[in-house]
Amino acid sequence: MADFQVVVGDPEEGTTHSFDVDGQDANRFIGRSLGETVDGDAVGLPGYELELTGGSDTSGRPMREDVAGTSTKAILLEGGVGFEPSVDGERKRVTVRGAEVSDDTRQINAKIVGRGDQSVEELLGGDEDDE
Secondary structure (H helix, E strand, O other): OOEEEEEEEEOOOOEEEEEEEEOHHHHOOOOOEOOOEEEHHHHOOOOOEEEEEEEEEOOOOEEOOOOOOOOEEEEEEOOOOOOOOOOOOOOEEEEEEOOEOOOOEEEEEEEEEEOOOOOHHHHHOOOOOEO
16 A cells, blocks of 8 residues: 655745645555645645655655656766756766656645635644754
8 A cells, every 4th residue: 555755845835845645645645746626625734735746655755757667777877857957068878757647656746726715834833843
């Protein structure tokens, strides 16, 4: 059964909230790709809409939007997600995870793109940690 940590960023407030998601709620994320939207009910934010922006697998490999599927792939990078060059022109072959969420995904990053009637703080009631 899938078990994720979902980190939700609130661009308007400048805050992030972390949620542990498992069971039926985790199944809402399986098969979704980066850039797609998910209903906020999956993390306890009814009426909100979340856009998947990134994540990593159980080994810490980052998910990349330009790699299709759920498998890992070694790609040559000049920069971006998964590699930060130290000198101009540096390239490196890095193993990354595809853009689709699977059982191997451990963390999912998302941002709020649609708001509900209540604020995030009202819905959380102070139970979640802000970062």
